[in-house]
Amino acid sequence: MTKQTQKNNGSDTGYRKCEVCGLSFEGRSDKRFCSDACRNANKRQVQRISGWQEPAFVEKIHRMLRHNRQILKERLAGESKLIISKTDLIEAGFHFGYCTSIFSKEINIYRFCYEYGWLEVENGKILLVKNDRHTEL
Structure with missing residues (x-):
């Protein structure tokens, strides 16, 4: 198992941890967030960090x-x-x-x-x- 796969899966059981809230969840192997709310929260955080903001x-x-x-x-x-x-x-x-x-x-x-x-x-x-x-x- 590669380091990237171990990071995504969290363990050998197929569960991963959400990158935002840390909750365990099941899903596709490339899924990074447990819900749409966490996915949107991550997007807003990335936009804040990158300095993008609507005038x-x-x-x-x-x-x-x-x-x-x-x-x-x-x-x-x-x-x-x-x-x-x-x-x-x-x-x-x-x-x-x-x-x-x-x-x-x-x-x-x-x-x-x-x-x-x-x-x-x-x-x-x-x-x-x-x-x-x-x-x-």
Whole structure:
């Protein structure tokens, strides 16, 4: 038995130790981790060590988009269209400057956060819409 094989198997019984948590497990001879969670933890650790990290502004924008989407989803609550006040969205922490796509229809400009969108109408009102076609890839 080679040193590499002994390291992977841990013993002659076919069991190996997970490289992350140290638990024994059975599986393919080249399997290094006991679960997907340990495999992902190892990948994150390698990325941290190698210095790879998403720029802070990318993560901040992603959080804002998810937050906007959640607010729109909660307000629509299963409806396909709804008119609410702009103040309601502002008080909920909605960021009007962040959207994933823009759709123009005649003079109206809809802005979308994934499948949820909004259109500014008169008198401080906002039309909320849901468009499932945005989720079809």
